[in-house]
Amino acid sequence: MNTHPTSGTTEAYIALGANLGDREATLMEALARLDAHSKIEVLRCSRLYETDPVGYLDQPCFLNMTAALRTALGPEELLVVMQQIELELGRERKIRYGPRTVDLDLLWVEGQEIDTPLLTLPHPRMMERAFVLVPLADIVAEEESSGLYRRTQEALTSMDGKEGVRFWKICNWRSESGLTEN
Ligand SMILES: Nc1ncnc2c1ncn2[C@@H]1O[C@H](COP(=O)(O)OP(=O)(O)OP(=O)(O)O)[C@@H](O)[C@H]1O
Numbered sequence: 030m031n032t033h034p035t036s037g038t039t040e041a042y043i044a045l046g047a048n049l050g051d052r053e054a055t056l057m058e059a060l061a062r063l064d065a066h067s068k069i070e071v072l073r074c075s076r077l078y079e080t081d082p083v084g085y086l087d088q089p090c091f092l093n094m095t096a097a098l099r100t101a102l103g104p105e106e107l108l109v110v111m112q113q114i115e116l117e118l119g120r121e122r123k124i125r126y127g128p129r130t131v132d133l134d135l136l137w138v139e140g141q142e143i144d145t146p147l148l149t150l151p152h153p154r155m156m157e158r159a160f161v162l163v164p165l166a167d168i169v170a171e172e173e174s175s176g177l178y179r180r181t182q183e184a185l186t187s188m189d190g191k192e193g194v195r196f197w198k199i200c201n202w203r204s205e206s207g208l209t210e211n
């Protein structure tokens with residue numbers, strides 16, 4: 030059993046996507062591997078959504094979701110862990126915006142604005158993507174103080190609806206690990 034961090038930590042939000050193989054199993058495995066890390070705790074998960082592909086259209090539908098993490102890692106270290114998990118789960122980088130067994134994007138980290146070649150925070154495309162915003166709205170608390178809740182709601186309202194994003198099912202990976210459902 031993992032000893033989860035409680036102090037000296039920050040909250041972070043990530044987006045998960047998959048459109049090859051057993052999409053749900055891969056997303057659940059990615060969450061389990063993040064939570065198994067000694068410096069990462071998965072706090073909350075959104076529902077799962079099936080979404081039409083954006084950017085590169087000739088590919089299968091995605092499953093998308095988001096998760097809130099608490100971590101003792103810095104943002105760059107967290108991104109490295111996420112990329113390692115992508116590799117372990119069979120992610121190959123072939124086509125930009127193309128099909129993938131799993132994609133883990135770092136959306137937002139408490140108190141962090143970064144713009145380097147390796148990492149941009151907040152994620153530069155998150156506010157344009159209904160497949161990110163709809164699941165993000167499931168888990169960002171209204172009382173969250175950084176303005177992320179307000180910006181998520183405003184971006185969703187200014188979009189032409191939530192076309193191409195369909196509720197698929199409740200995420201239940203935590204029922205096995207003993208954590209509570211969102
Ligand atoms: N916030 C971020 N989250 C994830 N990767 C980022 C972020 N900012 C910069 N990057 C960089 O983007 C590079 C490409 O990432 P990736 O292959 O996941 O892109 P993509 O999923 O095809 O497109 P997109 O970034 O639009 O979702 C990574 O190597 C990473 O260094």
Ligand SMILES: Nc1nc2c(c(=O)[nH]1)N=C(CO)CN2
Nearest residue numbers: 046080081082083091126160
């Ligand atoms: N529906 C959907 N479309 C995408 C996705 C994704 O996760 N969902 N990811 C992409 C690359 O980041 C490109 N297009």
